[in-house]
Amino acid sequence: MQKSLFIDPVKCTGCLQCEMACSYENTGTLNPSQSRIKVFNFEDQGRQVPYTCTQCDEAWCMHACPVDAIGLDKITGAKVVDDDACVGCKVCTISCPFGTINYVAETGKVQKCDLCGGDPACVKACPTDAITYVDSNWTGLDRMRQWAGRANEASL
């Protein structure tokens, strides 16, 4: 079964534990500026929204790469950057409509979410379950359940 990151911004408090977990998993340091998931704070609306790569099937970044440095992890469905092949041309960062693949000046490569090989660190670190890792075919399950629960409320 393929799984996807599923983000429910309503539950996010903005603690940035996900950003620290991501940077630790990938760089061995606690460094939100190296995180592949970012939490955006829309202060005047009181909303915090974590955002990262959604692993498009026909990924713009993958198609745009001139050296085939972005490959598919067949088990997780993640689009994964091969650092050895990446030449740092940044064309993928231009082609991605969501901005979720970014250049890292310190390494000269691009980086994006790779789902940590199927065990995403951000999910484990999130204290409020705002980020979960669920069946790709059923990311709407919780929301369906909520509405289903209201279907015959009136008859109770």
Add this chain to the structure above:
Amino acid sequence: MAWTRKVLRVNLTDGTCTPEDLNMDWAMDYLGSRGLATKYFVEEVDATVDPLAPENKMIMATGPLTGTVASTGGRYTVITKGPLTGAIACSNSGGYFGAEMKFAGWDMIIFEGKSEKPVYLMVENETAQLRDASHLWGTSTWHTEEQIKKENQDPLIRVSSIGKAGESGVLYACIVNDLHRAAGRSGVGTVMGSKNLKAVALRGTRGLSGIHDFPAFMKVTEEKKQILAENAVTGEGLPSFGTQVLMNVINEMGALPTRNHRDVQFEKANDISAEAMAKPRESDGKAQLITNAACFGCTIGCGRISKIDKEHFTVVNKPEYWGASGGLEYEAAWALGAANGVGDLEVLQYANLICNEQGMDPISFGATIGAVMELYEIGVLDDETIGLAAPFGSAEALAELVDMTANGVGFGKEIGLGSKRLCEKYQRPELSMSVKGQEFPAYDSRAIQGMGLTYATSNRGACHLRSYTVSSEVLGIPEKTDPLTTEGKPGLVMAFQDATAAFDASGLCIFTSFAWTLADIQPQIDAACEGDWSLEKLSEVGERIWNMEKVFNLEAGLTKDDDKLPERLTTEPAKEGPAKGLVSGVPEMLPEYYELRGWDTDGKPKAETLGRLGL
């Protein structure tokens, strides 16, 4: 090591920024943040300094756990000599600013001297630069933060700044970071303003790599987060209701100081409580509270994000205040509300917004209004002097006076000096509800006896965050004690004071102590920091910090007379509630407290006490 081992020294007179190595010998004895920065401060500054003179210094400091995955590891402390109290000032804040300082590679920033013109400090990793802030002077903390991000084209910058209150000499001005978190008390923002330092802007991309034992640290911090998640206060009460969960509880206990401490219960407490914040308003059908929010690394999330009622008289013509913003927290809701007899939740939110926007401590401001309203009711102040009618309970007066004080207009200038100076001026000094010139927070000393001693002995003036015995006396953490008796309280207060100092020095939030004891932070510190950090050592660090602060205050000229509550609390019994008939027992508790501390009968640490602590 969890320290970056680097200190940035900023001389505002010369306009220089100089990196230094952290004194690791001191770090081993004082840990970080409140402890280590105070050590630097007392070594470098003459205790008799005028707080607003260039010779006073101001230190912004992180702890070793700031910027780590340890839950609540985002705190920083501002240390200086406080203009409100003439004592050591030590104000702690959350948000994201503290962690950013670590990520930029600095444990602390020491500010000395005074700039000729308004400046702000821009730190980008190892690069630090003082920049002109003339165009920011006279503007709010919100505008300053937005403008600095805009002109640097970098929305990821973190900013701490002062608003108009800190520029105009309000003696309880605070330093606001990340829009609505604040190093709130004792006038640290006033000191910043006196140095012509408008803001500190940080951008750190280096991260933290030097955790002493990384795998052990990741494991133990995870275990400790579970304790917070499973605890009724940190896992349920605080995230759901925020600190405001206390309003009705404390009122029931007859411990909610009302109308300048004349009463101990407020008939409209429920109208300004957490429950009221979550209830749809009659006017627009929406609740004031929108959601909760966390500071950096915090898995509790006690912060409140609210929206004011657009139709309310305070903001009906001010759309700039209609968006979401921080508050209300319990202490602010009490000080702006019960302390003045004001039961209008929306006006409290408005006053709180102005305090955040212009950088002003809502506790001292609100409690000073309590004194103003009492002086008005007894005829000492009149409409002409104040510029308006200010009876207890007046929402209009509160709204007007918060604007006047934040902007330094008319009678607002006198309110900005705090209740002690104001009451002295009008020859009723006994009506200032303060210790060492700093106003009380939200717990009555007659109904929670330990808090009376907490206030009297707090090194930074009346404060609940030096030893929150409410935990024990109200919530039963770590064990229940009777709030109405004085027995055992000197020991309880001392234990809380020392433990709190150690929590503060670590860089963690004291709110974790609802679920954690020192034994829970000890393994986190031990895994993060080099050296042997045993529980005994950590307790001793706490006691050392407390005594160091005390010695500074004595050298600054404070005496036993400053460890005293206003007469009202020791002579006027509580009129109602469970504590009816009781006064505060501070006079009887104080000698025992001094003795337990190893201090003489004048409250001076004995030579052997100082020797034992290496002071």
